[in-house]
Amino acid sequence: MPIFNFLSKHMFREQDIHLYDEYLIQLREVVKAYKTEAGEFLALKDVNLLIGEGEFVGIIGKSGSGKSTLINMISGIDRPTSGGINIRGEPIHTFDESTMSKWRGRNLGIVFQFFQLLPILTVIENVMLPMDFCQMYNRSKRYQRAMELLDMVDVADHANKLPGQLSGGEQQRVAIARALANDPPIILADEPTGNLDSKTSERIFSVFESFINGGKTMIMVTHDSDQAKRVSRTIIISDGEIIEEYLLRTFPSLTHEQSIWITSQLQHQRYKPGSIIIQKGEPINSLFIVKKGSVEIVSQNVDGHENIIGGFERGQYFGESGLMNGRVCQVTVRAAGNITVELAILNLDAFHRLINESNTTKQEIQATVQDRVNKGLDLTNESNRT
Numbered sequence: 020m021p022i023f024n025f026l027s028k029h030m031f032r033e034q035d036i037h038l039y040d041e042y043l044i045q046l047r048e049v050v051k052a053y054k055t056e057a058g059e060f061l062a063l064k065d066v067n068l069l070i071g072e073g074e075f076v077g078i079i080g081k082s083g084s085g086k087s088t089l090i091n092m093i094s095g096i097d098r099p100t101s102g103g104i105n106i107r108g109e110p111i112h113t114f115d116e117s118t119m120s121k122w123r124g125r126n127l128g129i130v131f132q133f134f135q136l137l138p139i140l141t142v143i144e145n146v147m148l149p150m151d152f153c154q155m156y157n158r159s160k161r162y163q164r165a166m167e168l169l170d171m172v173d174v175a176d177h178a179n180k181l182p183g184q185l186s187g188g189e190q191q192r193v194a195i196a197r198a199l200a201n202d203p204p205i206i207l208a209d210e211p212t213g214n215l216d217s218k219t220s221e222r223i224f225s226v227f228e229s230f231i232n233g234g235k236t237m238i239m240v241t242h243d244s245d246q247a248k249r250v251s252r253t254i255i256i257s258d259g260e261i262i263e264e265y266l267l268r269t270f271p272s273l274t275h276e277q278s279i280w281i282t283s284q285l286q287h288q289r290y291k292p293g294s295i296i297i298q299k300g301e302p303i304n305s306l307f308i309v310k311k312g313s314v315e316i317v318s319q320n321v322d323g324h325e326n327i328i329g330g331f332e333r334g335q336y337f338g339e340s341g342l343m344n345g346r347v348c349q350v351t352v353r354a355a356g357n358i359t360v361e362l363a364i365l366n367l368d369a370f371h372r373l374i375n376e377s378n379t380t381k382q383e384i385q386a387t388v389q390d391r392v393n394k395g396l397d398l399t400n401e402s403n404r405t
Contacts, residue, residue, distance in 0.1 A: 049102035128198030188219035303341025312360035
């Protein structure tokens with residue numbers, strides 16, 4: 020079954036990169052405010068978020084942090100007070116309710132914590148419902164497809180039962196089958212295993228992993244730290260603001276407030292395999308953190324032949340030496356391998372604010388600079404020119 024922050028001060032080569040418009044899901048400066056008796060409550064505060072096709076994103080945070088509100092923004096169940104949400108190139112925040120319902124039915128599969136199955140419909144009727152609503156597949160095909168989906172999640176034997184006759188784990192698997200009914204490219208799951216035992220949770224999570232292997236994009240709110248470690252990317256949300264989890268691994272000494280601020284300053288860029296990120300002789304105006312793929316450091320011998328002297332993998336950063344000492348790059352840095360490389364980029368001003376406000380982080384970066392000098396991986400070392 021087939022299963023922004025915008026451009027920084029660094030001068031990017033348009034022919035070498037995929038700009039943010041190619042991201043599957045884009046949230047730009049999204050604010051969600053609710054009116055309460057105590058005054059206005061901001062559930063989301065200027066959230067900028069880019070999610071690429073095929074990512075498995077975990078969203079974690081304390082109760083009331085804004086996790087479900089974020090999912091509701093992406094699903095169109097709720098609308099932003101301000102800001103924009105583009106999914107698959109469409110500005111869903113501008114849709115009326117009728118357009119939104121039809122768009123959601125064809126593009127999103129949603130798995131809720133409490134299943135949300137209709138109790139008066141049988142299991143197979145629940146799974147067929149989205150196909151009926153969106154007029155997907157012909158009538159004879161809908162039953163067959165529903166049975167195939169129920170078989171995929173191992174509850175086909177319960178097709179003609181009512182949901183109330185099933186266990187919680189079985190109902191959740193039915194809900195997953197229903198979410199896949201129209202073969203949507205994006206799956207949203209809000210605490211999908213929160214009410215299940217560990218064995219059933221593991222089984223359902225394995226089903227989710229198979230979706231990613233089949234090319235789906237998945238966003239899952241979870242409180243399970245073990246599950247969060249298995250997704251391809253984790254986003255932490257706190258008081259309506261997001262922190263990229265890889266940033267905490269890269270700079271573990273950042274305070275909570277610094278992490279939120281740095282996340283808001285990061286630019287996200289993609290580079291095709293072999294494309295140049297920094298050209299030899301250029302000033303280094305940004306710090307680059309590798310989110311996906313790898314990059315290689317290339318020097319040139321006197322006879323003109325290339326020499327790959329090293330590289331940086333996912334979770335590592337580069338450009339720090341040029342920012343610290345103000346010298347130009349003495350080598351060329353380019354995207355390596357055969358997959359698109361994705362980088363998070365911090366511009367010059369934000370970098371200097373970071374090290375000025377976090378002395379421990381500054382010391383960590385200085386130690387990295389010295390280590391790379393010792394290993395011959397300093398991008399600004401003039402001995403790398405030949």
